[in-house]
Amino acid sequence: MEVIIVAREEDVAKIAADRVQQQIHQKRDSVLGLATGGTPLRLYDELESRVQKKSISFAAVTTFNLDEYVGLPPDHRQSYAYYMDKHLFSRIDIDREKTFLPSCPDRKYVTRTCEDFEQALRASGGIELQILGIGTNGHIGFNEPTSSLRSSTRVKTLTKQTVRDNSRFFRSGEEQPSLGITMGIGTILKSKRALLIATGNGKATALAQAIEGPLSAMCPASALQLHPNATFVIDIDAASRLSQRAYYLWVMASKDRLERSAEG
Numbered sequence: 001m002e003v004i005i006v007a008r009e010e011d012v013a014k015i016a017a018d019r020v021q022q023q024i025h026q027k028r029d030s031v032l033g034l035a036t037g038g039t040p041l042r043l044y045d046e047l048e049s050r051v052q053k054k055s056i057s058f059a060a061v062t063t064f065n066l067d068e069y070v071g072l073p074p075d076h077r078q079s080y081a082y083y084m085d086k087h088l089f090s091r092i093d094i095d096r097e098k099t100f101l102p103s104c105p106d107r108k109y110v111t112r113t114c115e116d117f118e119q120a121l122r123a124s125g126g127i128e129l130q131i132l133g134i135g136t137n138g139h140i141g142f143n144e145p146t147s148s149l150r151s152s153t154r155v156k157t158l159t160k161q162t163v164r165d166n167s168r169f170f171r172s173g174e175e176q177p178s179l180g181i182t183m184g185i186g187t188i189l190k191s192k193r194a195l196l197i198a199t200g201n202g203k204a205t206a207l208a209q210a211i212e213g214p215l216s217a218m219c220p221a222s223a224l225q226l227h228p229n230a231t232f233v234i235d236i237d238a239a240s241r242l243s244q245r246a247y248y249l250w251v252m253a254s255k256d257r258l259e260r261s262a263e264g
């Protein structure tokens with residue numbers, strides 16, 4: 001796994017945007033996996049600005065979101081469909097027909113929604129670059145601790161911690177769903193590249209477990225240790241509990257030296 005530690009949140013967004021740009025330059029009709037939450041907001045701002053500068057185009061890109069709340073229609077202000085529209089899709093040149101979320105406004109249809117989502121993923125040829133955040137409890141998507149490491153898209157009951165962490169996005173008194181539909185860990189592991197971004201002290205313990213802890217369903221993000229091409233881009237605060245921090249910085253410096261000597 002590649003671990004990139006940077007000084008500021010803005011650097012996390014820039015490096016992640018560079019990776020998205022490289023992917024789309026390599027293949028204009030790339031299939032991207034996208035995430036929600038507070039962390040990707042700067043990345044989405046950065047992508048919008050690159051689209052405006054015409055450095056990148058999403059015209060041929062297909063996207064699949066990691067997760068969605070069960071029971072919220074796409075026009076609900078707290079749904080991830082609404083979030084994606086507001087923070088990314090309405091601001092870039094993407095074809096909405098090529099954007100997929102596991103939306104399930106009516107709980108009756110959850111099984112069908114999960115099957116259709118996996119089918120659409122297969123039909124697309126699979127995710128080439130999956131963007132991920134991480135929960136304070138180590139979840140990826142809504143794969144909470146004890147999720148099967150081979151799981152596919154399904155319904156998960158959210159932990160109290162996740163409900164608490166995400167309550168900041170809901171108004172007081174507003175009903176907050178306790179069920180989510182999420183790509184499974186097995187689904188995420190099928191992506192060709194995975195890029196996890198994280199910032200702040202609140203993520204430090206989860207990241208230490210994910211990167212250096214044992215592979216365990218208790219920390220779903222640790223499953224990325226099995227991924228053939230996973231990169232973590234994190235800021236100094238999020239890296240504060242990594243015991244091998246000096247080593248990751250040393251690897252980064254060595255890569256820089258090699259690149260500079262290859263250029264010179």
Ligand code: GLP
Pocket residue numbers: 035036037038039040066067132133134135136139140141142162166
């Ligand atoms: C939610 C999402 C996750 C996301 C996590 C972290 O629970 N389902 O996909 O990674 O929150 O969010 P934040 O970036 O706001 O800390």
